[in-house]
Amino acid sequence: MNKNYQNLVEKLEEISRLNGVLSTIAWDQEVMMPSGAAHARAKQIGVLSGVIHARMTDPFLGECLEQLQDQTEHFNAIEQCNIEEARRNYDLMTKIPRQLVQALAELGSHGHAVWVQARQENKFSDFAPVIKEFLKLKKEWAACAFPDMSAYDANIDLFERGTTTAEITVIFDQLKAALIPLIHRIEQHSYHPDTSFLQGHFPIERQAALARKISENIGFQFDKGRMDISVHPFCGGSHPTDVRITTRYNTHDFVESLYAIIHETGHALYEQGRMLEYSDLPVSESLTMGIHESQSLFWERMIAQSRVFCAHYFETICETFPSSLQRATVDTFYQAINACKPGFIRVEADELTYPLHIILRFEIEKGLFEGSIAVDDLPQVWNEKMATYLGIKPPTDTLGVLQDSHWSSGAFGYFPSYTLGAIYACQFFMTMQKALPDTDKNIEAGNFKPVKNWLNEKIHSQGRLYTPQELVLRVTGESLNPQHLINYLKTKYSALYKLDD
Structure with missing residues (x-):
């Protein structure tokens, strides 16, 4: 196996497994976590999101992709897909400041707890500040990630790539x-x-x-x-x-x-x-x-x-x-x-x-x-x-x-x-x-x-x-x-x- 591709695979697998851990604690938050742990869990999710962001923006990963970009004809369709997806994610993540990634992750965890309470008490006014803060952060994220798109198109692209x-x-x-x-x-x-x-x-x-x-x-x-x-x-x-x-x-x-x-x-x-x-x-x-x-x-x-x-x-x-x-x-x-x-x-x-x-x-x-x-x-x-x-x-x-x-x-x-x-x-x-x-x-x-x-x-x-x-x-x-x-x-x-x- 091409050494650069092998290094890329090792990095991508590590990121995937860290994301698996993040998914598991997010599942736990919605299913089993004690309500009193919401603040601590928000901090844990924020830190782990920061770690994953660091892995996804690791300069070594960028170097591997740089070496591979002119060699794609030597790889099969599966390998080419891994390279292209890794390049897209790397380019996207390196545009987003780590502090913004952590802020979005923490707000998401905190926001969930606020929403649950507001929903139970029928108090939209308690949840409105979370939406306002998310709109601010999401517009900031869009300006970094897809500066040529409208802010809403950029957010849609996360879920429906290529759709406006x-x-x-x-x-x-x-x-x-x-x-x-x-x-x-x-x-x-x-x-x-x-x-x-x-x-x-x-x-x-x-x-x-x-x-x-x-x-x-x-x-x-x-x-x-x-x-x-x-x-x-x-x-x-x-x-x-x-x-x-x-x-x-x-x-x-x-x-x-x-x-x-x-x-x-x-x-x-x-x-x-x-x-x-x-x-x-x-x-x-x-x-x-x-x-x-x-x-x-x-x-x-x-x-x-x-x-x-x-x-x-x-x-x-x-x-x-x-x-x-x-x-x-x-x-x-x-x-x-x-x-x-x-x-x-x-x-x-x-x-x-x-x-x-x-x-x-x-x-x-x-x-x-x-x-x-x-x-x-x-x-x-x-x-x-x-x-x-x-x-x-x-x-x-x-x-x-x-x-x-x-x-x-x-x-x-x-x-x-x-x-x-x-x-x-x-x-x-x-x-x-x-x-x-x-x-x-x-x-x-x-x-x-x-x-x-x-x-x-x-x-x-x-x-x-x-x-x-x-x-x-x-x-x-x-x-x-x-x-x-x-x-x-x-x-x-x-x-x-x-x-x-």
Whole structure:
């Protein structure tokens, strides 16, 4: 092996393992850490982030990359990818002062604790200073990292590399134009599925057992992962052999936790399906958050909310909660879990209203960075957009502007990934159905291996060998196309609500 490349690999593996440690203590902060340890944990995360930054900006790493830059033709595609990704990260990190990296890390840890408290007490005014400080630091970061971009474009690039505010705006305007009238038409329609049997008393231990069973059936490997409880469901962990998913339970609603677990299992399958032989190198890492989100939504929406999936698990669900589902059938259960009802909480939203939750957040973030929206006005702006898009107004900030954890960690630019992921998911699913025509039969029989294997081959194991734009073109034969999602939603919900009757 080329000596410079060998040195590069050793440095990259060390950085990856340190990031694994950081991910583990961040997971612990949200799942197990005593609340009194918040200040100390913020300091620990800040210091470790500073150490990782020092490793990523080590002049020796720069020297290795300098020696390798004119020799890429001597390396295979995997090695070239590692070199190119390392060069991009090195160039990016050397532009960011260590003090700024530490400040962002500490604020993220501190901000999470402030958000949790503010959310519990319904006091946006307590959280507003965190958002203001993050905006200041994130603009400073953007000026260092991508001086030729707008500040918001720079932050979006962290999650959706190569995608701009302008491109997202075009896509989201297309979705708004199609979905808002459809939602309003459904709201005014005379027929609405019965969802009353989804309410009742559902013991948490039974919910947890059902979630674990379905997650394992789909393909989650519990010897390389675990399932826990957190305020906000997420997928974390330190390595493809240590993937951690969480949910939250409501004794009056088992659907929320079950589908949160299926969603996070989709993320986890991506992580567990990465190239193990290169697992500590950039080539193995997942692509953009939109591609990652496509995998969770693929399983949650395309698979688990299908009638064939409901048919397979209906008897199991009835046995798990025998007193609650006596009046239900497979068809009424399928209709109920897909019911369209505008609600306040994004993570509980149906797939038809969900994109509007994301568009609302995107437009607010864009306004915050451009200066057209003031932080102190966020609750009012939030509520006005909810009324315009979904016809409802949150009665509290806890059910409105304080519901998501993203801004508490400074993850501005992340929200668009959710709906971009839905578009990717729909496009991938339609392509897979053509490649695997027995998909519905397999799902109804509980055979998820062909689906998992197809995703693993086409997406998970590809790592960063291709850009997202190249990957979607290779897999589906066309560029990202929101019309597929629009057509899918119109067809599905027109049938569910008998709009053509």
